[in-house]
Amino acid sequence: MARAISVVHMNLWETVEVEVAHDQELQKIVVALQHGLDDYPGYFLHNGQLFYQGRAMLPANSSQIPLLLTESHDSGTGGHLGFFRTYKKLIAAVHWCGMRQRVRDYIVGCHTCQ
Ligand SMILES: [Zn+2]
Structure with a gap:
């Protein structure tokens, strides 16, 4: 319970950093980068945070x-x-696998937009 409360008070990027640290696939990339390997083109670490093509990786x-x-x-x-402008805003800052489809599904499911 105490743990759940502390998570609420963490900001978005701190939360993402913790989530990346617990994500097996992304940890492989982080470890490779920490060892100076270039197995994952486009990825880099900055202040402990994982980026993909300049965008925070989630x-x-x-x-x-x-x-x-x-x-x-x-x-x-x-x-x-609409989709394109919403997606454009997001890709300026973040990236995750399946992002395009997730944004599409979100807008299709938006009650105000229907
Ligand atoms: Zn909407």
Whole structure:
């Protein structure tokens, strides 16, 4: 219980960092980078955080993805833009596997947009 509360108080990037540390696939990439291997083109580490092509890398099951989708699509600045503009906002900052489809599904499921 105490653990769940502390997670709520962590900011998005701290949470993502913890999630990356617990993601087996992404940890393989982190370890390779820490050993100076170039097995994963496009990836790099900065201050302990994993980036892909300059964008913060998230596990595909990250708890922060719903928040990012809300922020980019339907919060005050979101404005319920269509797929392309919502996706463009997101790819400026983050990347996760299956991102394109996840954004598409989110907008299809948005009640305000229907
Ligand atoms: Zn919408």
